[in-house]
Amino acid sequence: MENTEEFVKRYFDKSVTDRERAIFEGAIALGAIYHQFVGTPICKSKDVIKTLEEAIKKTMQLQPYRESIEVKIHPNLIKGQKDHEYDYETLKGKHLDIKVKAKYGSARASVRMRYIPEIDFTLMYIEKLEK
Amino acid sequence: MENTEEFVKRYFDKSVTDRERAIFEGAIALGAIYHQFVGTPICKSKDVIKTLEEAIKKTMQLQPYRESIEVKIHPNLIKGQKDHEYDYETLKGKHLDIKVKAKYGSARASVRMRYIPEIDFTLMYIEKLEK
Amino acid sequence: MENTEEFVKRYFDKSVTDRERAIFEGAIALGAIYHQFVGTPICKSKDVIKTLEEAIKKTMQLQPYRESIEVKIHPNLIKGQKDHEYDYETLKGKHLDIKVKAKYGSARASVRMRYIPEIDFTLMYIEKLEK
Amino acid sequence: MENTEEFVKRYFDKSVTDRERAIFEGAIALGAIYHQFVGTPICKSKDVIKTLEEAIKKTMQLQPYRESIEVKIHPNLIKGQKDHEYDYETLKGKHLDIKVKAKYGSARASVRMRYIPEIDFTLMYIEKLEK
Numbered sequence: 001m002e003n004t005e006e007f008v009k010r011y012f013d014k015s016v017t018d019r020e021r022a023i024f025e026g027a028i029a030l031g032a033i034y035h036q037f038v039g040t041p042i043c044k045s046k047d048v049i050k051t052l053e054e055a056i057k058k059t060m061q062l063q064p065y066r067e068s069i070e071v072k073i074h075p076n077l078i079k080g081q082k083d084h085e086y087d088y089e090t091l092k093g094k095h096l097d098i099k100v101k102a103k104y105g106s107a108r109a110s111v112r113m114r115y116i117p118e119i120d121f122t123l124m125y126i127e128k129l130e131k
Numbered sequence: 132m133e134n135t136e137e138f139v140k141r142y143f144d145k146s147v148t149d150r151e152r153a154i155f156e157g158a159i160a161l162g163a164i165y166h167q168f169v170g171t172p173i174c175k176s177k178d179v180i181k182t183l184e185e186a187i188k189k190t191m192q193l194q195p196y197r198e199s200i201e202v203k204i205h206p207n208l209i210k211g212q213k214d215h216e217y218d219y220e221t222l223k224g225k226h227l228d229i230k231v232k233a234k235y236g237s238a239r240a241s242v243r244m245r246y247i248p249e250i251d252f253t254l255m256y257i258e259k260l261e262k
Numbered sequence: 263m264e265n266t267e268e269f270v271k272r273y274f275d276k277s278v279t280d281r282e283r284a285i286f287e288g289a290i291a292l293g294a295i296y297h298q299f300v301g302t303p304i305c306k307s308k309d310v311i312k313t314l315e316e317a318i319k320k321t322m323q324l325q326p327y328r329e330s331i332e333v334k335i336h337p338n339l340i341k342g343q344k345d346h347e348y349d350y351e352t353l354k355g356k357h358l359d360i361k362v363k364a365k366y367g368s369a370r371a372s373v374r375m376r377y378i379p380e381i382d383f384t385l386m387y388i389e390k391l392e393k
Numbered sequence: 394m395e396n397t398e399e400f401v402k403r404y405f406d407k408s409v410t411d412r413e414r415a416i417f418e419g420a421i422a423l424g425a426i427y428h429q430f431v432g433t434p435i436c437k438s439k440d441v442i443k444t445l446e447e448a449i450k451k452t453m454q455l456q457p458y459r460e461s462i463e464v465k466i467h468p469n470l471i472k473g474q475k476d477h478e479y480d481y482e483t484l485k486g487k488h489l490d491i492k493v494k495a496k497y498g499s500a501r502a503s504v505r506m507r508y509i510p511e512i513d514f515t516l517m518y519i520e521k522l523e524k
Binding site: 038039086123 | 352381383
Binding site for chain 3: 135152158
């Protein structure tokens with residue numbers, strides 16, 4: 001494991017700090033989650049939502065240096081009750097509230113993605129840096 | 132519900148049979164599943180695999196006229212044990228064995244997608260038609 | 263080529279007609295296009311839209327038995343002019359009008375996907391069958 | 394535009410430097426490109442490859458603070474010549490060589506994604522930092 005990381009480090013600019021690397025890894029996760037899962041069919045059912053939240057969390061946590069991932073899909077913004085065959089929606093950025101904590105060496109970056117109504121945009125941002 | 136289907140039917144060619152409509156709906160599901168979920172991080176962990184299988188099944192079942200969906204991700208074709216940070220893979224067509232049963236009116240179409248080694252191709256096909 | 267098709271045919275239910283196979287192939291294309299490309303960043307720029315339309319058309323035409331694919335992304339439904347950094351959108355089903363003509367043997371199926379405001383749904387349907 | 398950025402900045406940890414923000418934006422692009430486009434049908438045809446490269450570049454450049462994006466899809470790693478109906482492949486990480494230059498304030502981050510055979514992994518890394 002350490003050997004793999006030593007090998008990988010050669011590709012990185014020498015001046016990259018642990019804190020910058022933590023930011024890098026967290027940001028990749030946000031871009032990845034959005035573009036992998038947007039478009040998935042979804043409805044207000046708690047069971048469907050919880051299962052998708054779990055799948056996003058567990059699969060995306062496999063990428064390097066993710067310490068934790070919290071996934072919240074907002075059911076109140078989803079229109080479908082699945083009352084008839086065409087009554088469902090597909091996942092959009094505005095439904096998502098994602099927090100990723102990435103850790104590299106002694107540094108931690110907490111990054112987040114959520115919809116900001118004032119700018120009508122699903123914003124990705126660095127919420128908190130430790131160290 | 133019936134009203135929605137009556138409305139929707141106007142868009143379809145008048146000569147479409149129930150059997151053809153069932154094929155149509157099943158085929159959409161196969162194309163959708165492949166192109167939505169390929170690329171998702173995955174490893175040999177049974178827990179990760181089972182959670183992703185469940186999410187695929189429950190979300191894709193929301194689309195119209197899916198009677199049942201079976202999702203199998205083959206762990207033996209996945210390389211990662213997540214022994215180190217870069218030890219995982221992303222979902223590819225060859226990992227998938229998907230069966231979708233679509234029902235429309237009195238007709239049922241069972242369609243399937245799975246990797247066929249002889250042609251090195253993840254084939255989508257109509258396995259069984261009822262009526 | 264014929265040999266590959268002969269091999270592949272063994273997987274299909276024996277009662278499948280050419281017309282049903284054409285429907286099957288067209289439907290896969292619709293499901294695939296939606297779930298592959300929804301989520302892609304997009305803005306009102308004609309150049310960006312045209313390039314994405316071309317890429318969808320040319321890549322999705324590689325799948326089996328697609329005779330032609332027409333891709334139209336509606337610029338009037340897209341909000342961003344890219345006047346500032348956060349002024350763009352991501353591709354949604356409602357932006358798309360896709361026609362796929364699939365041909366198998368002597369049969370042709372023209373299938374389509376487009377947003378239907380009355381049901382607030384991006385409907386996939388069989389527009390026309392020949393033979 | 395400046396007003397939007399001032400608004401957005403409130404969401405970020407106060408200690409984030411321009412250099413860290415540039416890394417953040419570049420990293421999002423890498424995660425986004427991989428998970429948006431992996432799975433797209435592809436073959437050795439130069440025309441198909443070039444069109445997809447262009448579409449990736451132009452759409453992903455719409456996200457904030459991307460100064461430039463270079464997209465290279467390696468045709469030699471793709472198996473299909475489209476000699477018969479099933480003779481094509483779908484885009485995988487190993488086909489991609491992507492360089493993103495993100496600029497924020499006076500800082501630039503050049504980040505890259507490409508397949509590294511020694512670790513059988515499509516690595517994302519920070520290639521060069523300016524300032």
